[in-house]
Amino acid sequence: MNLYKIVASEAPPFHAKLYQKGVETLNYLALHTRPNITFVTNLLAQFTSSLTEAHGSSVKHLLWYVKDTASFGIHEARKFKITTTAYQF
Numbered sequence: 869m870n871l872y873k874i875v876a877s878e879a880p881p882f883h884a885k886l887y888q889k890g891v892e893t894l895n896y897l898a899l900h901t902r903p904n905i906t907f908v909t910n911l912l913a914q915f916t917s918s919l920t921e922a923h924g925s926s927v928k929h930l931l932w933y934v935k936d937t938a939s940f941g942i943h944e945a946r947k948f949k950i951t952t953t954a955y956q957f
Contacts, residue, residue: 880920880921881918881919881920881921882919882920882921882923882924883919883924884916884917884919886924887915887916887919887923887924887927888916890924890927890928890931891909891912891913891916891927893931894908894909894912894927894930894931894934895909895913897909897934898910902934905930905933905934908930909930912926912927912930
């Protein structure tokens, strides 16, 4: 779906506060935990006025992607038990 080609009169409007909250959440995730969604998050952040249902569904789609891929990544399995010893003199 090309968000740039959507004309405001062609699609029903979308709730602005809900859209902004979704983009805010995605922006936090892109900056701190999910760098793979940075480009799309920045693209969605450009559309904060005259929102349509297509913009809202794009945010929902990206949130579903993040939810479904939460377990993906590199996981480290510890093979050795770490012990800490402290001495007091």
